[in-house]
Amino acid sequence: AQSVTQPDIHITVSEGASLELRCNYSYGATPYLFWYVQSPGQGLQLLLKYFSGDTLVQGIKGFEAEFKRSQSSFNLRKPSVHWSDAAEYFCAVGLTGGGNKLTFGTGTQLKVEL
Amino acid sequence: EAGVAQSPRYKIIEKRQSVAFWCNPISGHATLYWYQQILGQGPKLLIQFQNNGVVDDSQLPKDRFSAERLKGVDSTLKIQPAKLEDSAVYLCASSREGNEKLFFGSGTQLSVL
Numbered sequence: 001a002q003s004v005t006q007p008d009i010h011i012t013v014s015e016g017a018s019l020e021l022r023c024n025y026s027y028g029a030t031p032y033l034f035w036y037v038q039s040p041g042q043g044l045q046l047l048l049k050y051f052s053g054d055t056l057v058q059g060i061k062g063f064e065a066e067f068k069r070s071q072s073s074f075n076l077r078k079p080s081v082h083w084s085d086a087a088e089y090f091c092a093v094g095l096t097g098g099g100n101k102l103t104f105g106t107g108t109q110l111k112v113e114l
Numbered sequence: 115e116a117g118v119a120q121s122p123r124y125k126i127i128e129k130r131q132s133v134a135f136w137c138n139p140i141s142g143h144a145t146l147y148w149y150q151q152i153l154g155q156g157p158k159l160l161i162q163f164q165n166n167g168v169v170d171d172s173q174l175p176k177d178r179f180s181a182e183r184l185k186g187v188d189s190t191l192k193i194q195p196a197k198l199e200d201s202a203v204y205l206c207a208s209s210r211e212g213n214e215k216l217f218f219g220s221g222t223q224l225s226v227l
Binding site: 004036041042043044045046090092100101102103104105106107 | 117118145147154155156157158159162170205207209213214215216217218219220221
């Protein structure tokens with residue numbers, strides 16, 4: 001069965017600093033990979049997704065993620081964090097051909113210091 | 115475009131009581147999902163519908179949980195009887211088809227005392 005590990009439960013960065021959130025997955029075939037963001041009281045919003053092709057994926061709000069098959073990783077990055085980026089971030093893996101039946105990681109809570 | 119609507123927003127019940135949650139997906143979305151998000155964990159898929167048929171309910175605790183999607187639009191998720199460990203946020207999500215972008219509702223936060 002597929003699984004996702006987000007090793008950082010909490011991360012604090014200063015506004016304007018760069019950000020990298022880690023995600024490692026376990027899946028036997030080529031996975032579908034996703035990053036979602038969840039603000040308090042809000043539903044999850046899709047930031048970006050990787051299905052195939054270019055391993056560097058651009059998303060909304062200035063985020064990007066890089067798929068590295070050799071490391072089974074799909075880390076999320078942003079060059080300059082804004083205070084409004086404070087939220088919880090979830091990495092998820094979907095089965096090839098399985099659509100949106102996603103397995104989520106436990107999430108990383110991002111705090112942004114002004 | 116209106117989003118995925120869920121109600122109620124919050125629900126507090128005592129253990130062994132029953133509870134129901136309602137979801138109205140985005141218009142035209144054929145695929146609907148219910149996820150359970152326990153505090154400190156990522157969402158876990160409970161059930162997937164395609165129109166009014168169940169595609170996957172392998173992770174639904176069928177001894178106490180039930181879900182239906184009559185007429186292929188709105189859906190209800192029911193828990194009877196509730197246990198303490200059912201305390202969680204129940205998220206509904208929909209997509210136009212199974213592989214397309216998933217839209218989540220704001221969820222129903224359930225507290226079982």
